Structure formats: C-alpha cells, structure tokens
Amino acid sequence: xxxxxxxxxxxxxxxxxxVVQAISQNPDMTLIAVFTRRDPNQMEAEVGIKxxxxxxxxxxxxxxxxxxxxxxxxxxxxxxxxxxxxxxxxVDSFDTHAKIPEFFEAVDQAAKQGKTLxxxxxxxxxxxxxxxxxxxxxxxxxxxxxxxxxxxxxxxHSDAIRRVPGVKAGVQYTVPIxxxxxxxRSGETPELETRDKHLRQCFVVxxxxxxxxxxxxxxxxxxxxxxxxxxxxxFITEEELKTEHHGMPHGGFVIRSGITGHKTKQIIEFGLxxxxxxxxxxxxxxxxxxxxxxxxxDGAVGAKTVFDIPFxxxxxKSAAExxxxxL
Amino acid sequence: xxxxxxxxxxxxxxxxxxVVQAISQNPDMTLIAVFTRRDPNQMEAEVGIKxxxxxxxxxxxxxxxxxxxxxxxxxxxxxxxxxxxxxxxxVDSFDTHAKIPEFFEAVDQAAKQGKTLxxxxxxxxxxxxxxxxxxxxxxxxxxxxxxxxxxxxxxxHSDAIRRVPGVKAGVQYTVPIxxxxxxxRSGETPELETRDKHLRQCFVVxxxxxxxxxxxxxxxxxxxxxxxxxxxxxFITEEELKTEHHGMPHGGFVIRSGITGHKTKQIIEFGLxxxxxxxxxxxxxxxxxxxxxxxxxDGAVGAKTVFDIPFxxxxxKSAAExxxxxL
Numbered sequence: 001x002x003x004x005x006x007x008x009x010x011x012x013x014x015x016x017x018x019v020v021q022a023i024s025q026n027p028d029m030t031l032i033a034v035f036t037r038r039d040p041n042q043m044e045a046e047v048g049i050k051x052x053x054x055x056x057x058x059x060x061x062x063x064x065x066x067x068x069x070x071x072x073x074x075x076x077x078x079x080x081x082x083x084x085x086x087x088x089x090x091v092d093s094f095d096t097h098a099k100i101p102e103f104f105e106a107v108d109q110a111a112k113q114g115k116t117l118x119x120x121x122x123x124x125x126x127x128x129x130x131x132x133x134x135x136x137x138x139x140x141x142x143x144x145x146x147x148x149x150x151x152x153x154x155x156x157h158s159d160a161i162r163r164v165p166g167v168k169a170g171v172q173y174t175v176p177i178x179x180x181x182x183x184x185r186s187g188e189t190p191e192l193e194t195r196d197k198h199l200r201q202c203f204v205v206x207x208x209x210x211x212x213x214x215x216x217x218x219x220x221x222x223x224x225x226x227x228x229x230x231x232x233x234x235f236i237t238e239e240e241l242k243t244e245h246h247g248m249p250h251g252g253f254v255i256r257s258g259i260t261g262h263k264t265k266q267i268i269e270f271g272l273x274x275x276x277x278x279x280x281x282x283x284x285x286x287x288x289x290x291x292x293x294x295x296x297x298d299g300a301v302g303a304k305t306v307f308d309i310p311f312x313x314x315x316x317k318s319a320a321e322x323x324x325x326x327l
Numbered sequence: 328x329x330x331x332x333x334x335x336x337x338x339x340x341x342x343x344x345x346v347v348q349a350i351s352q353n354p355d356m357t358l359i360a361v362f363t364r365r366d367p368n369q370m371e372a373e374v375g376i377k378x379x380x381x382x383x384x385x386x387x388x389x390x391x392x393x394x395x396x397x398x399x400x401x402x403x404x405x406x407x408x409x410x411x412x413x414x415x416x417x418v419d420s421f422d423t424h425a426k427i428p429e430f431f432e433a434v435d436q437a438a439k440q441g442k443t444l445x446x447x448x449x450x451x452x453x454x455x456x457x458x459x460x461x462x463x464x465x466x467x468x469x470x471x472x473x474x475x476x477x478x479x480x481x482x483x484h485s486d487a488i489r490r491v492p493g494v495k496a497g498v499q500y501t502v503p504i505x506x507x508x509x510x511x512r513s514g515e516t517p518e519l520e521t522r523d524k525h526l527r528q529c530f531v532v533x534x535x536x537x538x539x540x541x542x543x544x545x546x547x548x549x550x551x552x553x554x555x556x557x558x559x560x561x562f563i564t565e566e567e568l569k570t571e572h573h574g575m576p577h578g579g580f581v582i583r584s585g586i587t588g589h590k591t592k593q594i595i596e597f598g599l600x601x602x603x604x605x606x607x608x609x610x611x612x613x614x615x616x617x618x619x620x621x622x623x624x625d626g627a628v629g630a631k632t633v634f635d636i637p638f639x640x641x642x643x644k645s646a647a648e649x650x651x652x653x654l
Contacts, residue, residue: 021588025468101651121654128462128595130654131638135455137653138614138641139607141352185600260606261348267601268455273512273594279587280466287465305639307649311458312634314465322634324428326464327448327457 004030005293007286008060008088010080011070012036012043012051014248015093018282019068020049026286028316032064061087066289068092070282078103082110085118085303089296091289093123093281100126108303117296118303122288123281124272125149125252131306132254132270140258140266144189148176148197152250152277160225161202164218166210169238171245175199181253187265189257193228200231203245205238250277287314331357332620334613335387335415337407338397339363339370339378341575342420345609346395347376353613355643359391388414393616395419397609405430409437412445412630416623418616420450420608427453435630444623445630449615450608451599452476452579458633459581459597467585467593471516475503475524479577479604487552488529491545493537496565498572500528508580514592516584527558530572532565577604614641 007023009016012034023029033050036043040051052060057067067084069092071077077094084090085107094103100121111118121127125147133145150173157172180197183190190196202219206212216233220226236244251272258266274280288306291313295304312319317326332355336343339361350356360377363370367378379387384394394411396419398404404421411417412434421430427448438445448454452474460472477500484499507524510517517523529546533539543560547553563571578599585593601607615633618640622631639646644653 018588025587097654100654101647104650126654131462133653134638134642134649135458138617138638139610260352260610261345261603264603264606265600266603266607266610267599269596269598269600271596271598273592273596275593276588276591279591280593283466283587283593290465305650305654307639307646307654308637310635310637311461311465312632315461319634320428322461323431323632326460327424327427327453327632327634 004028005290006030006032006063006065007289008032008057008064008067009034009070010036010054010057010067010084011076012038013070014278015282015285016070018276018279019070019285020047021279022283022286025283026290026316028290029286033060035067057084058087064088065293066091068285068289070285078106081118081120082106085111085116086114087116088114089116089289089292090118091122091285091292092118092120093127093285094121095123095126097126104303104305112302115301117292117300119288119292119309120303120305122306123284124274127281127284127306128270128272129252129254132268133256134307136254136256136258136268140256140260140268142260143256143258143266146184146192146197146255146257147252148181148255149252150174150176150198150250152252152274153248157200157202157225160222161204161219164215164222166207166215168205168207169241170202170204171241173201173203175201176252181255184255184257185267185269187257187267195228195230198229200226200229202226202231202233203236203241204233205241206235247275248277250274250280290314290316331355332617333357333359333390333392334616335359335384335391335394336361336397337363337381337384337394337411338403339365340397341605342609342612343397345603345606346397346612347374348606349610349613352610353617353643355617356613360387362394384411385414391415392620393418395612395616397612405433408445408447409433412437412443413441414443415441416443416616416619417445418449418612418619419445419447420454420612421448422450422453424453431630431632439629442628444619444627446615446619446636447630447632449633450611451601454608454611454633455597455599456579456581459595460583461634463581463583463585463595467583467587467595469587470583470585470593473511473519473524473582473584474579475508475582476579477501477503477525477577479579479601480575484527484529484552487549488531488546491542491549493534493542495532495534496568497529497531498568499530502526502528503579508582511582511584512594512596514584514594522555522557525556527553527556529553529558529560530563530568531560532568533562574602575604577601577607617641617643 043051066089161170253271362381370378394415488497580598
C-alpha cells in the first residue's frame, strides 16, 4: 500500500466544505487540517476536523503534500496562491479568465522558487470546459465552438438584484435557451453572443410596500447585467426563496460543430448537470490535487494548468490498470 | 515559423483517405507519402499524393516525423505497429479492447528499442470515450458509468447479415434507446447490459425469390449478434441501399451519474454525432500525431495511450496562447 496523500484545505466556505466531503470519497487521501482566517478555536467544535489559523500553515511544511485553496478569485487567491505555493504544492480554482496569464506568472515564479508544483484555475469553467474547448478545437480545427452556462445561479447577477432599492432578497438563474442548443445540435452554426444563448430568470423578494413594477423596470434595464438579455422577474415570498431556491445547481454545455472532408458535419458535446456547483468543483480540485502530488513526485515544479496534465494522473489506478479497464 | 510536421500514412482505405483530408486542415503538417501493400504505380494517377510500397518505408527514416497507421485491428496493426515503431514515431487506432494490454507491451518494446514514441489505440472508442470514462470516474468516484453507441453502422453485424442465405446486401445500425438515455440523464442509475441500451436496425436487400420471413427469422434469432436484442429487419431495394445507406455515420454517449456530499446528484455527459466515423477518427489520429512528435522531441520514448498525453500537446498553439484563449 502506498502512502496516503496528505491534504490541507485553505478556506472553509461552500467550496472548502465540499473538499472535505470529496476527500472522504477518495481512500488514498487524508485530510490533515483546514486553515482559516477565523479563530480556529471557535470552529473546532463544529465538526471532527482540525482547524488552524492560516498563519500556522508554515509549521506544516513536510506534513502536507498538497494544499487545496478554496478562497475567492477577486482578492483571496491572487494573494494566497503565490504565498502558499512557495511552501506547498497547491491546487486552486482561480476563475477570472482575463487575469489568468498574470496569475499564472506570479504563481509560476513562487512555485519554481519553492520547488513546488501548483495547478491553477481548475474546476469546470475554467477546467473541464476549457479541456473540451481545447480538445475539440484540436480535433476539428475547422468549426465553431459554443459554450452555454446553466441552468445555474450567478452570484454576480444575484448581487446586482439585491442592490436594487426595494429588494429584500433575490436570486438570478442563467438559463441556456433550449431552442438555440437544438439548432446547434442539429448542425447549424449561427454567430451568437452570450445574450443570444441565455435567458436571465430573477426571483425577487420585495420589501413591504415596495413598487414591484419599478423594481422590475430597474432590473430589466440594468446595463451590462440585464439590459441586453431576455430577463424575467418573478416576485416570491421569503419563505419560497428559502425552500425553493436554497440549492446551488449549475451546469452547461460546450459544443463544437466542425467540418471534415467535403462538408461532413461532426458534432462533439460535453455537458454538466450539477445539483451542487461547489461540491462538484471541489471534486475536480481533489482529483487535480492527486495529479499535483504525482507530478511533483516525478520532479516537476512550477505552475501548471489542466492543459498540462495527462488524465492518467487523476486516477488512483495504475497506468496498466487504466489501459486494461478503461481504454 | 517552426518546421512542418512530416507525416506518413500506412494504409489507404476509408481511414487513410480521412487522414489525407485531415492533414489538409492542419497547416503545421505536410503529407510526405502514403504507404500501401498494393502496387503504388497503379495508385499514383488517382490523386495528387505520393504512393510508396510499404516495403519502402525504411528509406524514409529521418524524412518522416510520424507514421499514422490506418490498417485494421484484426491482422494489420498487431504486425505493422511494432514493425514501424522500430523505425518511426507512430499513431494507431487499435481497437480490440481485450487485447490492448498485450498490444501495448509489444509496441512499447519495439518503440523503446527504436527510441521512438508510439501512441496506440486512439480515435473515439478507444480514445475520446476512454478519456471521458477516466476523467469522470476520477472526479466522481461514487457513481455509475454508461456508454451508448450509435446511431451508427456496425461492420461486424452488417457482415453477419450478409452471410444469411438469400441476402444480397445489407447494413446494420446500432441505435441507442432514447428512453433509457433520458432515464439516466434525469438521475436514475439502473443496472443495464449492452442489450438494454441499444436496438439493432437491419436494412436488407433480398435476392430475387428469397423467403423474406425466413431471412428475418434467421437474423433476429442469430446468437451473440441479434438474439438478445430488440432487432428490426426492413427489406429495401438495392437502389435504396445505395442512396440512403451509403454514409458512415456514428456516435454515442458516455454518461457518468455520480453522487457527492449527501446524495447530491452530479451528471457528466460526453457525446458525439458524426456524419463520418472514419473521417472523425482520422481527425483524432492527426491531433495525436502532433502530440507524438512533440513528446518525442521532449525526449519521451515507448508506447503511450491517450491517458498519458496532456491536451496541450494536441494543439499547434503555444501553452501561453492556450492559457489566454481557451482556459
């Protein structure tokens, strides 16, 4: 029996909780500690997990094989990933697409100095969707690619709703337009903007006495967020919000419609239907944590992305087992 | 500008022709020659391609970066891949699942002796479907996997039909059962045999005066091929066979239905809808030919499968471009 992979988690929100659960599904891994900015003594009672203040991470050098970073992309990861990559192998889900190149450079430098390995920007988009965009473009260089997101909650759009005067609470779902998906599945290759592919469904709890028609107007005419989209606003009670909109479902599709030979249509589709976005993202992070440790054991250092990692490293099975069972 | 990848093709059936077309879609590649067991002088006139007898391959050592092997798995590849791997980097689509481990060993030995690199068993199944089985099992270790094939022509079953007395010609389509796919997409995880997931549709041209009911009975009761399946037999004219059944469509789905956390359902689906099976397989071989050359340039030798190869190597784009454009 090979040694267990010793995992640390940084951050204990929805994603960090998902990682704890995912580790329990992978018998080759063990959770050493969860690092948090909160007071670890106040958390200890919560569950059977060892909590440490994030400032204590350094003491765990040599005792943790990989740190799974579960902070946000806006402020946490740009600071935490380079810091921790100097000491540990890391995996994160940095998802600000436009800033990935500079993030990569910062982490790459830190990891090379620390002789560690960091997998950045994994999860499902960036992550599995990116892998499919790359795979399908490489196989069908003549073609068009379509990414659809949803049905799922968009945090940014939900926040925007909640800033509207008279709104007490609310949630926004991004919904791919089924008829557009069907056109592409049947071989059409229309030019589409994001707004042509998605609806926005808003469920809003209004404050008592608030003007619902005015709230609706403010939402549907909000630039960048809603003005360009087909947007519906449905007013619901606080109770309905709690019971019917507490989940974090998400998903989507990457479809490539390509041409080979003489106008031969070839369509590749990858899709996700997730009841919990953070639990699924956590499961992806955990598989890539295994790959990070193995790559590092093989002598690799620096920042890596999903594009650099063969799938064989994601599985606890040996290469010979994989060839026999799954090829 | 980096140097063009110089490609050779061995075998000039449907797959070999598909590879010629796929190379023309990839500007970083150039076709050097097609090697065949037939008389190359008789083929020269056919198209603007250089044909060589397969016995002349050795003369091309140093002039071809990768050989794409387009022979069959039954007798061609078990002989050709080890032979050619001793001299060239190779890519093939060996698809006899049960014999992959011994095929891998034979090719690995030849390639290591020749200091070359061979990617075996790529295409879509084995190939892209295998990649998805591995990826999704690694991410969702608690779950069930379903592979559906079709709608597509099965050569083996079409041959079986044609051996029935009174049958002049015929073709068999394997068709996934839509209602079963829908059950799995909606989260059910039934235990299913291949026969529970697929129908078999036979289109038969009977010889003049043949007993159609007897032909139908012989087909639907044929052990291994049809007896266990829901099978339909439709009699058509030779003309209809030519006009409506000349294509080689295929496709299918790999669906994993998994659980995270406390009974949270997570579904991952990968699907192909192909108007031409050989042209698509050829396109996959060509992308992996690029990866084979790059891996070899980095010093790797021996046999590899799709599980060993990071997707980044499939694309002509640089790692930095890929991170910026596709992650």
